[in-house]
Amino acid sequence: MIKFYSSLILFILALTSCSKSYKVTGVSSVSSLDGKMLYLKTSHNGQWVTVDSAEVIHGEFSMKGSLDSVQLVSLFMDDENIMPMVLEGGNIEISISNTKLTVKGTPLNDKLYAFVDKKASMDTRVEELGRKEAKMILDGVDPEVIKKQMAKESDKLMTEMNAYVKSFICENYENVLGPGVFMMMCSNFPYPLMTPAMEDIVKSSPNCFKNNPLIKEYVTKAHENMQSIQEYQIMQHNAEQQASMVSRPAASAN
Known part of the structure; x- marks a missing residue:
């Protein structure tokens, strides 16, 4: 029985660990991206903070890591914000072309x-x-x-x-x-x-x-x-009214 509970705890811990891990795989048909670094960044206190990064090699890139919580992030190339996405547990697939940007594979994305x-x-x-x-x-x-x-x-x-x-x-x-x-x-x-x-x-x-x-x-x-x-x-309305009142006597005198 003790062995059974030990196995159960290990299984639950494994599930918990998997639920907090992410893997991002991306493909790009934009040749100018080859050799470029891509960054996942999140906004914190008005500043963009890098969460992860990867180099585009032959039109492909990948990142993986663990999460404490689900985050809304943006994919950057250098300082250019390319696209928003959700960094959540699971396998996230990114596709970049000259006409369309997509993220799929996890519920919120x-x-x-x-x-x-x-x-x-x-x-x-x-x-x-x-x-x-x-x-x-x-x-x-x-x-x-x-x-x-x-x-x-x-x-x-x-x-x-x-x-x-x-x-x-x-x-x-x-x-x-x-x-x-x-x-x-x-x-x-x-x-x-x-x-x-x-x-x-x-x-x-x-x-x-x-x-x-x-x-x-x-x-x-x-x-x-x-x-x-x-x-x-x-203030502008009051100023216009005052100006109008000042001009009326002058107009009447003429």
Whole structure:
């Protein structure tokens, strides 16, 4: 019986060890990557910290190691951020070509790149609207008709896109994908800001999301910036009103 329990403990420890180990294998059809060093980096206190690295040799590279926790990382070539991925236990497969970057093989990476693919498809539909508008202009369609139709189609597509991004973040509040995709959205702004959709995402989130250090810092800075913008707008409005009041007597005297 003692021998049985000893074997069971060793088996459980082996499973625990495997669950915390990762292996990354990558292939690249981009010839310029050969001989280059690739790095897995994670953001820590506003700085990129290297987690692992590998050299690309004949279009292939590999990395392996152990993890204390699942991390959202980025694959870098030198200082260039190539692609996001999740560093989690299991065999992670990366494919790099001139037209597409993919990561698969583990649950969160499969989920992340299903999201990336669908979001890219929606972005393509937005670009197609521009081409459609140009064609309508060349075909001599009335400008007012074009304006109304483009506004309607654009609003519909943006509503669909925002709903999809929100639902993905909400479904992944409690793992690294929720905060990670939220921060990707934030990177579209020149400085921290909060849209109504983003406010809604944070408001309905659990504490584990709200208290994520990156989310907490971003939301705090965004609210400070928005408060400053609002105060500036009020000052500007008051200044314009005062200028208008000063100019009225002069205009009346003339």
